[in-house]
Amino acid sequence: MSVGPKVTAKVSMESLFRIFTVPEAPDSTLGRIEQHLSENLEDFLSSHIVAQERPLYEIEQDFGLSQIPEQPEFVSDHTEKLLQTLVAQSVHTASPRFIGHMTSALPYFLLPLAKLMVGLNQNLVKIETSKAFTPLERQVLGMMHHLVYGENDAFYQRWMHNADHSLGAFCSGGTVANITALWVARNNLLAPSDSFAGVAAEGLPAGLSYYGYSRLVVLVSERGHYSLSKAADVLGIGRKNIVAVPTDENNRIQIDALRDIAREVTESGGRVMAIVGIAGTTETGHIDPLDEMAAIAQSFEAHFHVDAAWGGATLMSDTHRALLRGIELADSVTIDAHKQMYVPMGAGMVLFKDPALVNAIEHHAEYVIRRGSKDLGSHTMEGSRPGMAMLVYSALHVMGRKGYELLINTSIEKAKFFADLIDRQADFEVVTQPELCLLTYRYIPASLKRRLRAASPEQIAQVTPSLNVLTKYIQKTQRENGRSFVSRTKLTPAQYHREPTLVFRSVLANPLTTEAMLRDIIEEQRDIAEGAPGLLQRVMDAATEAGL
Amino acid sequence: MSVGPKVTAKVSMESLFRIFTVPEAPDSTLGRIEQHLSENLEDFLSSHIVAQERPLYEIEQDFGLSQIPEQPEFVSDHTEKLLQTLVAQSVHTASPRFIGHMTSALPYFLLPLAKLMVGLNQNLVKIETSKAFTPLERQVLGMMHHLVYGENDAFYQRWMHNADHSLGAFCSGGTVANITALWVARNNLLAPSDSFAGVAAEGLPAGLSYYGYSRLVVLVSERGHYSLSKAADVLGIGRKNIVAVPTDENNRIQIDALRDIAREVTESGGRVMAIVGIAGTTETGHIDPLDEMAAIAQSFEAHFHVDAAWGGATLMSDTHRALLRGIELADSVTIDAHKQMYVPMGAGMVLFKDPALVNAIEHHAEYVIRRGSKDLGSHTMEGSRPGMAMLVYSALHVMGRKGYELLINTSIEKAKFFADLIDRQADFEVVTQPELCLLTYRYIPASLKRRLRAASPEQIAQVTPSLNVLTKYIQKTQRENGRSFVSRTKLTPAQYHREPTLVFRSVLANPLTTEAMLRDIIEEQRDIAEGAPGLLQRVMDAATEAGL
Structure with a gap:
C-alpha cells in the first residue's frame, strides 16, 4: 500500500503538530491507513490458522537494531513493515484451533471500544485524570x-x-x-x-x-x-x-x-x-x-x-x-x-x-x-x-450474565465432548478429566493403552520417559505445522503412581471451536505420531523391557 | 444513533457466535458503530476543553447498580450510553489546556495501531502466545x-x-x-x-x-x-x-x-x-x-x-x-x-x-x-x-529520535517562556524554575510579592496559611470552570524557609499548548483570585498582623 507521495519524512515542528492533531476522518491518510489495518487484522483473525512457523532466530533478525532510528518514518511505510514483520509473525490466539492456552477469542465489539479507551488515555490512579x-x-x-x-x-x-x-x-x-x-x-x-x-x-x-x-x-x-x-x-x-x-x-x-x-x-x-x-x-x-x-x-x-x-x-x-x-x-x-x-x-x-x-x-x-x-x-x-475496567463494563453489559452463562456452559460441554472423543480412541487417553473446560490427555500406542493402566509403579517408571519424548515431539510438531495448537505440561498423575508425565493441555474456551476441529486436532496428532516410527519403537522397546 | 431494528437483545448461541465472528466491515452494524465512535472521540479530543464539571456524586448515580445485568444489550444502545455517561464525563487529558499532569496528548497514528494491538491479543508472558x-x-x-x-x-x-x-x-x-x-x-x-x-x-x-x-x-x-x-x-x-x-x-x-x-x-x-x-x-x-x-x-x-x-x-x-x-x-x-x-x-x-x-x-x-x-x-x-511494547516501537520509528528531540526541546522552551511570563506579572511568582518542562508557581497579591521574599521566617509562617487557602481555591475553581487545568502540590521552598507552601504545578509537554493559552490560564487565575475578595483580604490581614 502506498499513501501519498514518497518523499523522505522530515522532522519539523509542523509535521509533529500534524501527528498530534485530530485527523479529518475518514478520507484522510490516517483514515485510509486505519481501513487498511482493519482489513488486514480481519484477514488475519479470520484465517483460522495458528501462526505460520518461522524460526525465532529468523524473526529476531527483523528486530536486531539496538539504536533508536534517528529519522522519522511515514506512518504508511511503518504500518506496511509492521504488517509484514510483526502481524504476520504473531500468534492467532483467537483462532478456534488454538486450544492450548487461556488466551482466546475476543468479541469484536470490544475492538472499537478499546480504541476509544486508548484514545481517551485516562489515568485511573486519580480522579483528576479519570473522572467518570x-x-x-x-x-x-x-x-x-x-x-x-x-x-x-x-x-x-x-x-x-x-x-x-x-x-x-x-x-x-x-x-x-x-x-x-x-x-x-x-x-x-x-x-x-x-x-x-x-x-x-x-x-x-x-x-x-x-x-x-x-x-x-x-x-x-x-x-x-x-x-x-x-x-x-x-x-x-x-x-x-x-x-x-x-x-x-x-x-x-x-x-x-x-x-x-x-x-x-x-x-x-x-x-x-x-x-x-x-x-x-x-x-x-x-x-x-x-x-x-x-x-x-x-x-x-x-x-x-x-x-x-x-x-x-x-x-x-x-x-x-x-x-x-x-x-x-x-x-x-x-x-x-x-x-x-x-x-x-x-x-x-x-x-x-x-x-x-x-x-x-x-x-x-x-x-x-x-x-x-x-x-x-x-x-x-x-x-x-489505563481504563481497562471500561472493557469489562462493556463486556458485562453487552453479553449480560446470561450470555456469559451460555458461553461457560457451552465450553464445559465441549470439553466433556472432547474428553469422550479422546477416550473412545484406541490410541489416546485422557489424563485429567475436565471439571471446567480444561483437560489433559496424551497419545499412547493402542497396544499399550490398557496394559499401562494395570502396570506396576516400576513398569510405569520404565515406560514413561519414552512416552514423554513422544508427547513432546507431537506437541512441538503440531505447533510447527501451524494448523492448530495445544500446549503441554508435566503432571504427576495418581493413576500412574505420580510418575512425572508429559501431557497435552487443552482449553476449550473459544466459542468458535467446533467438534469437527477437535476431531481434526486428534487426527493430526495421530498422524504425527505414526510419522515417527523411531519414537514409537522406543516406547514399545521400553514396554518390552519392562515386561509389558 | 440507532442501528438496526429495536428489538430486545436475546441470549442465544447464535447471537454469541455473531459477536465473536469477524464483522463484514465497513458497512456492517459494527462498522457503523465504529465510525460513530471515532467521530465522537474526535469531537471530544478536538474540543480543547477540560472535562465539563459535574459533581462526582451525580456521576456515581450512573454507576450505582451492583448486579451484573442479566440480559444482554445491543452494542449500539450500549455505545450510546457509554458516550453519554462515560466519554462526556471523562477528562480531556489530551487538551492543550490540560497542563496539570504528566498525561498528555497522543499522536493519532497510535490509535489504529492500538486497536490492532488489542485485536491481536498477544500475551507477552511466553513465546507461544506472542511469537514476534x-x-x-x-x-x-x-x-x-x-x-x-x-x-x-x-x-x-x-x-x-x-x-x-x-x-x-x-x-x-x-x-x-x-x-x-x-x-x-x-x-x-x-x-x-x-x-x-x-x-x-x-x-x-x-x-x-x-x-x-x-x-x-x-x-x-x-x-x-x-x-x-x-x-x-x-x-x-x-x-x-x-x-x-x-x-x-x-x-x-x-x-x-x-x-x-x-x-x-x-x-x-x-x-x-x-x-x-x-x-x-x-x-x-x-x-x-x-x-x-x-x-x-x-x-x-x-x-x-x-x-x-x-x-x-x-x-x-x-x-x-x-x-x-x-x-x-x-x-x-x-x-x-x-x-x-x-x-x-x-x-x-x-x-x-x-x-x-x-x-x-x-x-x-x-x-x-x-x-x-x-x-x-x-x-x-x-x-x-499485553503487547504494549509495539506502541513504543511504532512511536520510536514514526517520530524518530530527532522527532522526540524536537518535542523535548520545544517543551522545555515553552516551560521557560511560561516561567518568564509568570515572573513578569506583578501578582504571580514562580516557586520552582523549570529544569525540564515542569514548573510550579502561585498567585500572590502584587503588594505582597516583593515584601514576602524579604520577610523573616516568622512572618512567612504567619502569612503562608492564608496564601495556601487562596492557592487551593484558585486551583479548584479553575478545574471546576472546566476551561483549563493545572494541578497543585505542597512544597517546602528554600526561599520561604521551608514553610509548607501550596503551589500550582504545570507540565508543558503537550505540543499543541500555545503561548496564548498560557496567557489565558494566567488571566483566568487572576480573575478567580480577584473574584474572591474575602480570601484576598485574609491574606492582607495576615500580612498586616505579621508586620509586613
Whole structure:
C-alpha cells in the first residue's frame, strides 16, 4: 500500500503538530491507513490458522537494531513493515484451533471500544485524570464482588463508592492481583499495635520479631500458580515458605494434609499467614474444596485467598457455580477478566470480602491520592493505570450474565465432548478429566493403552520417559505445522503412581471451536505420531523391557 | 444513533457466535458503530476543553447498580450510553489546556495501531502466545538500554535476544518498574551462598540474619516518588527504611547529607541496599546530581537506581541530555513511555546495566517460561501482559529520535517562556524554575510579592496559611470552570524557609499548548483570585498582623 507521495519524512515542528492533531476522518491518510489495518487484522483473525512457523532466530533478525532510528518514518511505510514483520509473525490466539492456552477469542465489539479507551488515555490512579472512569471501575469491582459474595443492596450502597474503602483492586493481571492479596494478608497479620508501627512501616524482620513468629507460611496445593511463589519472593516471605500441599487423584488439595501441615507450621513456631484455594488450576482446571479450606483457614486464623483467575467466571453460570461453593467465605478472590471473561489482555482484579481490608496497604501523597479523595491509586499496587475496567463494563453489559452463562456452559460441554472423543480412541487417553473446560490427555500406542493402566509403579517408571519424548515431539510438531495448537505440561498423575508425565493441555474456551476441529486436532496428532516410527519403537522397546 | 431494528437483545448461541465472528466491515452494524465512535472521540479530543464539571456524586448515580445485568444489550444502545455517561464525563487529558499532569496528548497514528494491538491479543508472558512480539519487546528494551547506556553493537548482539538474560523488563507502569528494580537490588544483595539459599527462597528475615544486617535502607531525596515507599512496604523492607535525604534550594538531593546518612546507617549495623536518584521529580521536575550519587553508591556498594520515569525521554535531546549525566552509571533505570514518550497509558520499563542482574528474580514453571526458553515472563513481576511494547516501537520509528528531540526541546522552551511570563506579572511568582518542562508557581497579591521574599521566617509562617487557602481555591475553581487545568502540590521552598507552601504545578509537554493559552490560564487565575475578595483580604490581614 502506498499513501501519498514518497518523499523522505522530515522532522519539523509542523509535521509533529500534524501527528498530534485530530485527523479529518475518514478520507484522510490516517483514515485510509486505519481501513487498511482493519482489513488486514480481519484477514488475519479470520484465517483460522495458528501462526505460520518461522524460526525465532529468523524473526529476531527483523528486530536486531539496538539504536533508536534517528529519522522519522511515514506512518504508511511503518504500518506496511509492521504488517509484514510483526502481524504476520504473531500468534492467532483467537483462532478456534488454538486450544492450548487461556488466551482466546475476543468479541469484536470490544475492538472499537478499546480504541476509544486508548484514545481517551485516562489515568485511573486519580480522579483528576479519570473522572467518570473512577466510579465506573468501582462499579465493575462492585459487580464482581456481588458475583462472588452476593451482599445486599445496602452493603453496596454503603461501600461501592466509599472514599476510604475498596471492594477490590483492578490490576494489570492475576499475578499482581495475587501479590496484592497476599500483601494485604501480610500487612493485616502484622498490623500496627500500641508499641509497633506495623510491618508496612517497620519491615518484615521487625514484624516477625514483634509478633514472635519464626516465619510466615502460605499453604497452597502443589497445583498452585507460579505467581504465588513469586509473591512470596517479592513480599520477603521466601519461596520456601510457600508450602505445596499434596493433591488427591483429582488434583484437589488434600484437606487432611492441609490441616496437618498447618498444625506442624504452628507447632514449630511459624505462622500460617494465608491458605490459598484454587478455582481452576492452570494445569488441569480443577477446583479445590473451598468450603472445607475456609473452615481450616478460620481455625488457624489465616487469611483465605482464592485464586479464581481463570475459573472465577464460572460463577456466572447457574448450572456450574456450585463447583466453587465456599468461595464466598474467602477474604480475597482473584479473577482475570482477560481469561474466561473474554476481555483483552491486561484486566485482572482482586476482590476483598471486607471493604476495610485494603486499609492495610493504603498510601497517600501530596499531589495525588490525598487522604479522603476517591482516587483509586490509594489502594492499588500499581500507580498510573489505563481504563481497562471500561472493557469489562462493556463486556458485562453487552453479553449480560446470561450470555456469559451460555458461553461457560457451552465450553464445559465441549470439553466433556472432547474428553469422550479422546477416550473412545484406541490410541489416546485422557489424563485429567475436565471439571471446567480444561483437560489433559496424551497419545499412547493402542497396544499399550490398557496394559499401562494395570502396570506396576516400576513398569510405569520404565515406560514413561519414552512416552514423554513422544508427547513432546507431537506437541512441538503440531505447533510447527501451524494448523492448530495445544500446549503441554508435566503432571504427576495418581493413576500412574505420580510418575512425572508429559501431557497435552487443552482449553476449550473459544466459542468458535467446533467438534469437527477437535476431531481434526486428534487426527493430526495421530498422524504425527505414526510419522515417527523411531519414537514409537522406543516406547514399545521400553514396554518390552519392562515386561509389558 | 440507532442501528438496526429495536428489538430486545436475546441470549442465544447464535447471537454469541455473531459477536465473536469477524464483522463484514465497513458497512456492517459494527462498522457503523465504529465510525460513530471515532467521530465522537474526535469531537471530544478536538474540543480543547477540560472535562465539563459535574459533581462526582451525580456521576456515581450512573454507576450505582451492583448486579451484573442479566440480559444482554445491543452494542449500539450500549455505545450510546457509554458516550453519554462515560466519554462526556471523562477528562480531556489530551487538551492543550490540560497542563496539570504528566498525561498528555497522543499522536493519532497510535490509535489504529492500538486497536490492532488489542485485536491481536498477544500475551507477552511466553513465546507461544506472542511469537514476534517477544523479539520486538526485546528490541524496544535494547533501544532504550542503548539510549541510557550506549554500549557497543557487540554488546547488543550478544544480549538483546539472549534467553537467560534481559536488558530490562517491560511493565504496566513506573511503579511496577521501581518495585522490580528494588526487588532485583534486594535479591542481589542477599544472594545465595554456600550455606544460604538466598532471600528469594528463604525470605527477608533469614536474609538479614544470615548477612548480619540490622535493616536494609534505601536512600532517596525527599522529592522521591511515593512508589518508592510502596516498594519498601511490598518488599518487606518497611517504609521507615526509605530514608528521605534533604534537598538543596533547587530540589536536588544534598550530596553531603546523602553521604552522612549512608555512613550513619552503615555504622549502626544497617545496610544501604540502594540509592535512588531522580531524573525529573514528580513535583518540581528537577534532576539529582546523578554522577555524584553514583560515586557514593559505589563507595557503599549499594545498588544505584535512577527513577527517570518522567525525565528519561530527555536523553533523546542532544541539547538537554547532559542534564542527566551519570545516568549511565546506574545499575537500573525506570522510564515510562506513557509519560514524555507520548505512548498510551500502560507502558513502563526498567532497564538493567548488567544483563545478568535479572537472574536474581528469575522464575520458571512447567507449562510456561520453562528454563532456557525465551519467554519474557521469566524476568518480570507481572505474568500475562499485553503487547504494549509495539506502541513504543511504532512511536520510536514514526517520530524518530530527532522527532522526540524536537518535542523535548520545544517543551522545555515553552516551560521557560511560561516561567518568564509568570515572573513578569506583578501578582504571580514562580516557586520552582523549570529544569525540564515542569514548573510550579502561585498567585500572590502584587503588594505582597516583593515584601514576602524579604520577610523573616516568622512572618512567612504567619502569612503562608492564608496564601495556601487562596492557592487551593484558585486551583479548584479553575478545574471546576472546566476551561483549563493545572494541578497543585505542597512544597517546602528554600526561599520561604521551608514553610509548607501550596503551589500550582504545570507540565508543558503537550505540543499543541500555545503561548496564548498560557496567557489565558494566567488571566483566568487572576480573575478567580480577584473574584474572591474575602480570601484576598485574609491574606492582607495576615500580612498586616505579621508586620509586613
